[in-house]
Amino acid sequence: xxxxxxxxxxxxxxxxxxxxxxxxxxxxxxxxxxxxxxxxxxxxxxxxxxxxxxxxxxxxxxxxxxxxxxxxxxxxxxxxxxxxxxxxxxxxxxxxxxxxxxxxxxxxxxxxxxxxxxxxxxxxxxxxxxxxxxxxxxxxxxxxxxxxxxxxxxxxxxxxxxxxxxxxxxxxxxxxxxxxxxxx
Amino acid sequence: xxxxxxxxxxxxxxxxxxxxxxxxxxxxxxxxxxxxxxxxxxxxxxxxxxxxxxxxxxxxxxxxxxxxxxxxxxxxxxxxxxxxxxxxxxxxxxxxxxxxxxxxxxxxxxxxxxxxxxxxxxxxxxxxxxxxxxxxxxxxxxxxxxxxxxxxxxxxxxxxxxxxxxxxxxxxxxxxxxxxxxxxxxxxxxxxxxxxxxxxxxxxxxxxxxxxxxxxxxxxxxxxxxxxxxxxxxxxxxxxxxxxxxxxxxxxxxxxxxxxxxxxxxxxxxxxxxxxxxxxxxxxxxxxxxxxxxxxxxxxxxxxxxxxxxxxxxxxxxxxxxxxxxxxxxxxxxxxxxxxxxxxxxxxxxxxxxxxxxxxxxxxxxxxxxxxxxxxxxxxxxxxxxxxxxxxxxxxxxxxxxxxxxxxxxxxx
Numbered sequence: 001x002x003x004x005x006x007x008x009x010x011x012x013x014x015x016x017x018x019x020x021x022x023x024x025x026x027x028x029x030x031x032x033x034x035x036x037x038x039x040x041x042x043x044x045x046x047x048x049x050x051x052x053x054x055x056x057x058x059x060x061x062x063x064x065x066x067x068x069x070x071x072x073x074x075x076x077x078x079x080x081x082x083x084x085x086x087x088x089x090x091x092x093x094x095x096x097x098x099x100x101x102x103x104x105x106x107x108x109x110x111x112x113x114x115x116x117x118x119x120x121x122x123x124x125x126x127x128x129x130x131x132x133x134x135x136x137x138x139x140x141x142x143x144x145x146x147x148x149x150x151x152x153x154x155x156x157x158x159x160x161x162x163x164x165x166x167x168x169x170x171x172x173x174x175x176x177x178x179x180x181x182x183x184x
Numbered sequence: 185x186x187x188x189x190x191x192x193x194x195x196x197x198x199x200x201x202x203x204x205x206x207x208x209x210x211x212x213x214x215x216x217x218x219x220x221x222x223x224x225x226x227x228x229x230x231x232x233x234x235x236x237x238x239x240x241x242x243x244x245x246x247x248x249x250x251x252x253x254x255x256x257x258x259x260x261x262x263x264x265x266x267x268x269x270x271x272x273x274x275x276x277x278x279x280x281x282x283x284x285x286x287x288x289x290x291x292x293x294x295x296x297x298x299x300x301x302x303x304x305x306x307x308x309x310x311x312x313x314x315x316x317x318x319x320x321x322x323x324x325x326x327x328x329x330x331x332x333x334x335x336x337x338x339x340x341x342x343x344x345x346x347x348x349x350x351x352x353x354x355x356x357x358x359x360x361x362x363x364x365x366x367x368x369x370x371x372x373x374x375x376x377x378x379x380x381x382x383x384x385x386x387x388x389x390x391x392x393x394x395x396x397x398x399x400x401x402x403x404x405x406x407x408x409x410x411x412x413x414x415x416x417x418x419x420x421x422x423x424x425x426x427x428x429x430x431x432x433x434x435x436x437x438x439x440x441x442x443x444x445x446x447x448x449x450x451x452x453x454x455x456x457x458x459x460x461x462x463x464x465x466x467x468x469x470x471x472x473x474x475x476x477x478x479x480x481x482x483x484x485x486x487x488x489x490x491x492x493x494x495x496x497x498x499x500x501x502x503x504x505x506x507x508x509x510x511x512x513x514x515x516x517x518x519x520x521x522x523x524x525x526x527x528x529x530x531x532x533x534x535x536x537x538x539x540x541x542x543x544x545x546x547x548x549x550x551x552x553x554x555x556x557x558x559x560x561x562x563x564x565x566x567x568x569x570x571x572x573x574x575x576x577x578x579x580x581x582x583x584x585x586x587x588x589x590x591x592x593x594x595x596x597x
Binding site for chain 1: 291293294297329330331334335337338339341342344345348349352360364367371374378391
């Protein structure tokens with residue numbers, strides 16, 4: 001099996017592992033099972049990041065999204081009261097509008113992917129149209145050093161702005177949690 | 185382009201050598217990308233799984249013996265003859281033979297998945313942990329990821345989800361309480377844990393566990409725990425946070441035996457429970473190895489005479505040193521369990537947010553400044569500090585020896 005086929009197999013495996021749970025969690029009724037399907041989707045995305053050579057981002061995805069956001073999401077689900085009325089499956093007619101919107105949102109990246117796959121075609125030496133030879137990607141290096149250097153040099157302003165935003169979010173969360181509901 | 189990138193899948197994953205790379209090059213089957221996961225699995229799964237099981241046997245027996253002797257009793261003495269060494273095997277057989285009970289109202293799918301998630305995340309830690317010095321050019325770890333330390337932090341965060349699932353899927357409000365407490369504790373302590381991990385990374389300049397270890401070569405005052413006061417603080421923070429992450433006493437509120445029966449794993453019996461159990465003990469060992477690698481010099485004994493000996497001597501000594509340090513930290517964890525009372529949940533949160541986070545941040549800032557200002561001249565601090573620590577340790581050991589040999593003196597008899 002040549003590397004190209006193997007690589008494609010790995011990619012498609014990860015892609016299926018990412019997309020199928022994402023669709024499934026629209027249909028499954030139990031919300032905790034939906035969180036587990038979301039876990040599968042997020043890990044699939046982390047895997048795709050690693051495959052693209054962004055291993056740092058992949059691990060950040062696991063650490064932050066799965067280890068932080070998903071857990072808090074499950075907290076919110078488990079600790080809030082669940083109205084049984086909301087859990088009843090809606091009629092199929094109510095799914096038409098969301099499906100339409102989803103189709104529109106899917107159309108744009110699909111179009112881009114189709115363009116990418118088609119690619120520019122060049123003429124070979126014998127006049128026949130051929131696909132261009134695929135160039136090798138540069139050797140992937142550990143991205144943490146590059147990210148660190150970029151954050152401290154080219155992107156230091158966004159870095160500082162984001163930290164200010166995080167500070168504001170922390171203070172806001174502390175304030176909201178403190179006041180509760182009595183003194184609104 | 186994604187497919188093109190996927191062709192380079194092998195490159196970032198197997199860029200550094202480890203047992204998996206050695207298998208890949210020496211198998212004679214060539215460098216097929218799709219075979220690479222086979223090598224990683226063979227290098228990671230088989231030896232590590234074997235080692236985890238063996239260590240689990242040993243650690244559970246050790247725990248029972250340590251707890252027994254600290255409580256003035258003997259512990260297992262019958263099974264297997266000498267001090268009941270086969271007790272754990274007998275317990276394992278018992279757990280295997282138990283009926284697999286799943287509560288009728290429990291969510292079966294999640295009930296089954298939860299212990300798998302917990303064990304998988306703990307097992308995944310062992311992918312990057314070294315077991316000894318490199319043999320030739322093969323590193324004695326399953327796979328030396330360039331982002332090893334970061335990978336450790338990421339994988340251990342998956343455990344909390346397994347715990348929440350276990351509590352939820354049991355359909356038992358006490359299990360849910362235990363699970364919520366566990367998740368709170370684990371998620372909160374990940375913050376100072378990450379910061380403490382980063383201090384060692386700052387000192388070494390690399391995320392790779394192999395690089396961090398070889399930066400501590402030489403005499404034992406090169407170990408990071410002695411290198412600067414900030415790194416010593418970071419080591420303490422790391423140790424406490426690891427205790428809390430493993431839900432190990434005194435942070436074992438999630439499995440508080442006197443309050444919640446068994447916390448989040450109340451409804452689990454037989455083999456499912458033993459998966460949680462094994463995960464906890466493997467996590468203890470992983471904590472030992474991580475502490476040893478990051479702060480205690482890894483496989484270096486700290487005596488250059490032994491470290492620079494010919495390979496046939498140095499490698500077994502290195503492996504023994506590594507294992508010894510791991511088991512020593514495991515022993516300290518057991519020691520703490522049977523010495524300290526359990527900490528209440530609000531005290532746990534106070535400790536994390538008001539004590540460990542500020543200390544960890546001070547340690548990180550201090551380490552960064554120390555590396556810039558002092559850097560290689562750290563030996564001027566490290567040698568006195570290491571000497572003082574060694575002296576105190578020797579005095580304590582001498583007193584212990586005197587007590588053991590000379591018998592106890594009851595002062596209030």
